[in-house]
Amino acid sequence: MKVIIAEKPDYAKTITEALRTNGEKFTRCDGYFESSNYYATWQFGHLFELYTIEEYENREDKKWDESILPYIPRPFKFRLKKDPGVRKQFQIIRNLINDNKVNEIIEAGDADEEGDLLIKLVVSDIFRRDKLNKKRSRLWSTDQTTTTILESLHNLKDVDTYKSYSNSAYTRTCMDFLLGINLTRKFTLMNSRITGSRDIFSIGRCNTCIVDFIYQRDMEIAKFKPEKYVQLESAEETNGEIIKLVDEEKYSIENIEECKLIAQKLNSNKAVVKDIQSKEIKKLPPKLFSLTELQGTLSRRYKIGMEESLDIIQKLYESGYVTYPRTNSEYLSTEEIPKIKRVIKAHSNENIHLQLKETKRIFNNEAIESHSALIVTDKVPDISKFNKNEKIIYETIRNRFISNFLVDETIMNQTVITIGIANKEYKLKGEVIVKKGFFEFEPLPKSKETNRLPNLNKGDFINIDFRPIEKQTSPPKKLTVETLVKLLKNPLNKEYEDESLKIEDMKKGISIGTDATRTGLIKNIKKYGYVTDNKGVLSITNKGIYLIEKINITEYVEIAGYHYQEIE
Structure with missing residues (x-):
């Protein structure tokens, strides 16, 4: 008997539907599915979170204390979230893992850093508590189609195969605590002491650098004198x-x-x-999409915001219509050629003639860190059931794929x-x-x-x-969502004549944030009132100006922006 732990309920259901095509008969139970060979259960994303400073200090008083800053936990500790639903699901997972019939745990988080970490935290905690020593495997699936899931189940990896991914996510989480928690509290308390304001000033490893980009551009515009x-x-x-x-x-x-x-x-x-x-x-057609390029295109063409576009892309992924979305690559792997042949066949018809093109402009293993470009799968939806923006986003991804494999020149x-x-x-x-x-x-x-x-x-x-x-002369243009995400991907603003140099910099991690995190980062700087977003055009606010002008941004960027390269 095997336990499959999916990152989310929908993915657990998708996995069971794939296994049903192989003859498995599942029964729905409380918090899991059961067949004669599998338990398929799920998490709700992260079930664990880092201790707060007050929990490290065993203090009931939640008031921020400036005297203990900077606070450096030794060691860092994670705990189960206090949400009753999370605690109930954790116990269900724990009971299934402890079932005497179970001899293997299959960790089925998303195929990324966070997906690898969030299930490892849960399983490792249960193994430690209950002194278990059962086999642990990793299901690594680049899309959620039946064919790919079954292939991935047939080719399970050792749980430590992607250890560098979870290590990276763990280190980044700890860095975010050291920089974010300490600096947020220090700056907020300092400002409160000086001005009497109770405003929270969130400072983060990446988001403060992003605020500075927008600040610098708006200051250039404000100081600009036409000649x-x-x-x-x-x-x-x-x-x-x-x-x-x-x-x-x-x-x-x-x-x-x-x-x-x-x-x-x-x-x-x-x-x-x-x-x-x-x-x-x-x-030649434009290259296949990375998440950043796709979101920038959707913002420019259709004024669809990053949060909405990511939600829809994630939904399309979970429905099996597109591949894993949080990718920074615009290329495919040669190992995917059999899959691409199926996709080409699925999207060809009497009006659209496609053919496989094994060119390095499309298939380039050297240009892929972990995930290939974001493309459609061989599962073709009934787009008449999509709402307006779902249809726009799916067709944008599909049309880019078609453009690259079109027979007609x-x-x-x-x-x-x-x-x-x-x-x-x-x-x-x-x-x-x-x-x-x-x-x-x-x-x-x-x-x-x-x-x-x-x-x-x-x-x-x-x-x-x-x-x-x-x-x-004209002033510099305001930063838009599209131009900002491109700047975050290439903060040194290099012009690349040689594509291999661009790929080399990408692998070095010379960027602010990742394709997986930029949507959340931009959402947060708007949430805390540092910038405004008017139909995709970004502007600094008085609060954002105050933040940047009160901290040493050059020193901060050196500490925050480039330390992430060491994680990799």
Whole structure:
């Protein structure tokens, strides 16, 4: 007899449904399912939590005491949550593990760091209390389809196979206590003593760094002083079409008279089409989604917030329609090729022709830390039963998968028209779609919709009338949810010409937060009143300004932001 412990009730039910296809007959009991070979039970996520400072000190008084800060537990201790439902479920799990018929415990947390830790804490505690020594295995399933679950059950791993994952989650939890609990209490009490305010100032390993990003951008905007400059432009009609030419040279506003003289010289010459070069190119689709890229896309295109999008993506995952969502990779593993063949078959029809493409742009084992890109599975839903945003999110994931495996190529005709005026050249560039290919499934960029060139031939003369146009520099743009999550993923703001360098930095952990935690981090900084979110546009509040200006953010980032690399 084996006990399967799932992270959540829905996953336990999904596992039993998969086993039923293999002939298992389950009965629903109080807190678990039972068959002749399995008990399938569940947790409600984390059943254990760290002690509070007061519990370490055996104090009934919950009032914060500044005199004992910084508080460093030795050792860190976890305890069962006090919620009656949690305690009841823990006892059910304990009784099942202690059943004399049981000879193996299968830990079926989500395939990530927290999923590995939260069940290990429960099982290890029961083993310690009851002095047990039974076999422990790990079910590691990248999606919740019947096929993948059965394959994972057939290929169970030793419970310590992913020990580095639970160790990482454990260390991060302890770091969050050391930094978050201590600094939150210290800053809040200090502020209360100075101002009399009872406001809580939550300070965290990552969230304070995120607040600082938004603060710095808003301060740049507030301090920005526009500078005027002049550029020469011509926008004259030739053969019924307005042809706009812009001189790249920028002149200071004080030199406008010099600019006018240059315009006169240009206008005294004829403008002729010197060359027209056209070529057809194959356009590649955007890469498969990581969670960060997907949430950024949903925010930009549809104004769907990170919390709502993650809830829906998680629901789609638990229903077996998409793969594990909390991934930072945009690539698939070559080991998944048999599964991808099934997905391709499931999503092909008379109008959509897909084929396997074993290119490194899609299959790249070196670019995967733990989980592959977020894609659809071979379980195809009835989308008529989805609400509006569920449909949008599922189709966004599905269409990205289709775009990458589509038989039809995307062909663009690129044209460059070179116009000569005296010794200067001006280039007009445009693209026209020859074969839509993946643009049947991905939105056409706005630049492609309007980037049509005038009808000109080599040797044609065009009308020009250059004039100095007064312009001014623009302030930095406000951070949006999409630009923020990209910044968190690449806080050094590097431009990568070589994809392998980007992958190398990803593996080093050079980022703020992870794809699994960023939604919660941004939710918290809004909850504590540090920033506001207006349709995806983020702004610092007075409370956020106060926090950042009162702490040494440079020193804090050195302590908090880069210590996480040591965990890995």
